[in-house]
Amino acid sequence: xxxNPLVLSEFQLLVSRVSGCYRRSEIIGLEWAWQKALAxxxxxxxxxxxxxxxHLLRGLKTxxxxxxxxxxxxxxxxxxxxxxETEDEKRVSEKTGQSSSYQExxxxxxxxxxxxxxxxxxxxxxxxxxxxxFGQPCDxxxxxxxxxxxxxxxxxVHLTKLVDNLDNMRTVCFLPEPKRQRKILxxxxxxxxxxxxxGWVYPYKxxxxxxxxxxxxxxxxx
Numbered sequence: 001x002x003x004n005p006l007v008l009s010e011f012q013l014l015v016s017r018v019s020g021c022y023r024r025s026e027i028i029g030l031e032w033a034w035q036k037a038l039a040x041x042x043x044x045x046x047x048x049x050x051x052x053x054x055h056l057l058r059g060l061k062t063x064x065x066x067x068x069x070x071x072x073x074x075x076x077x078x079x080x081x082x083x084x085e086t087e088d089e090k091r092v093s094e095k096t097g098q099s100s101s102y103q104e105x106x107x108x109x110x111x112x113x114x115x116x117x118x119x120x121x122x123x124x125x126x127x128x129x130x131x132x133x134f135g136q137p138c139d140x141x142x143x144x145x146x147x148x149x150x151x152x153x154x155x156x157v158h159l160t161k162l163v164d165n166l167d168n169m170r171t172v173c174f175l176p177e178p179k180r181q182r183k184i185l186x187x188x189x190x191x192x193x194x195x196x197x198x199g200w201v202y203p204y205k206x207x208x209x210x211x212x213x214x215x216x217x218x219x220x221x222x
Contacts, residue, residue, distance in 0.1 A: 001139070003038055003042065003051055003053060004051050006049050007053050007054060007057065010057055011034055011057060012126070013019075013142075014057065014060060014061070014067055015027060015030065015031065018020075021064075021070050023072070023073050023100055024071070026072035026076075027071060027072075029076050029108070029109050029113075030072060030075055030076055030079070031078050031192040032076075032108055033075075033076040033077075033079040033109065033113075034056075034079055034125075036083060036101070036104075036105070037053060037056055037079045037080055037082075038053060039084060040082075040083040040086050040087055040101070041053055041083075041086060043070055043119055044086070045176040046171070047175060047176075048171055048174045052082075055167055055168075055188040056078070056079050058167050058170075059078045059079075059163045059164060059167055059171055060075055060078060060079070060165065062077060062151075062163050062166065063075055063159075066208060066212065067159075067163075067202075067205045067208055067209070068205070069159070069202075069205065071156075072117075073109070073110070073112050073116075073156075074114050074156055074159065074160065076109050077112075077113045077116040077117055077120075077156070077160055078160055078163060078164070079119045080101075080105060080113070080117045081116075081117060081139035081161075081164060082121075083101050083105075084101050084102060084117060084118060084121040085115065085121040085122050087101055088121070088124045102114055102117070102118055105117055114119065116153075116156055116160055118143075118148070118151055118155055118158055119157045119160050120150065120153070120160050120164075122142065122146045122160055123142055123146060123149075127142070128142070129145070134210065144207065145156075146173060147190055147205055150194075151194075155197070155198065155201055158194040158197060158198060159198060161194070162191060162192075162194055162198070162209055163189060163222065165187050165191040165192075166209070166213060166216070168183065168187070169183075169187050169213065169218040170215075170216055171183070172184060172216065173217070183218075184217055184218040186215075187213070188218055192210075192213055192218070195209045195210055195213075
C-alpha cells in the first residue's frame with residue numbers, strides 16, 4: 001500500500017527548510033534513513049488512522065525545532081528507531097529469520113546511528129530469555145529487559161526515546177483502555193525520569209521536555 005503523497009511532500013518540505021543547518025552528506029543520510037523507514041513501515045498505521053511515518057515527521061520537528069538539537073545522526077536514528085523491531089516482528093511471523101538492517105544502517109550511516117537504533121529496539125519476539133517454564137512468551141520479562149537496555153544506553157538513546165514517547169503521549173487519546181492508562185503510567189514512571197539525566201548536559205532542553213510532557217495526559221511535576 002502506497003504512502004500518502006502528503007506525507008512524502010511534507011518530508012521534502014522539511015528537508016528543504018533545514019538543509020542549511022547540515023552538511024550535504026548529512027542530508028543525504030537523512031534522506032536514506034527516510035527511504036529505509038518508508039520501506040519498513042509501508043502499510044503501517046497508527047490507531048489515529050494516520051500513516052506511521054507521520055509519527056516520524058513529528059519527532060524530527062521536535063528534535064530540530066522544539067529542542068533545537070541540530071545533530072544529524074540523532075535525526076537519522078530517530079527516523080529508524082522502530083525499523084529493526086518492526087522487521088523482526090514481521091520476520092518472526094513469517095519465519096524468515098532476523099532483520100539485517102543493523103548492518104545496512106551501519107554501512108550507510110555509521111556505527112553511532114546503528115547503535116542507537118539497536119539499543120532502542122525491543123528484544124526480538126521469541127527470544128528464549130523471555131520464555132517461561134510453560135514455553136510461553138513472558139512479556140513482563142521482555143519489557144523489564146528493554147527498560148534496562150534503555151537506561152544503560154546513554155544520553156542520545158534517552159533523547160530518542162523521550163521524543164518518541166512525547167509524541168506517543170500527545171496522541172495517547174487514540175489508544176483504547178486499559179492500554180492507554182498502562183502507557184501513561186509507563187511514561188510517568190520510566191520515560192519522564194530520564195529527563196533528569198538529559199538536564200545534566202542540556203538543562204534548557206530538559207526544561208522544554210518537562211514542559212511539553214506536562215501538556216499531555218501523562219504530565220507530572222518534575
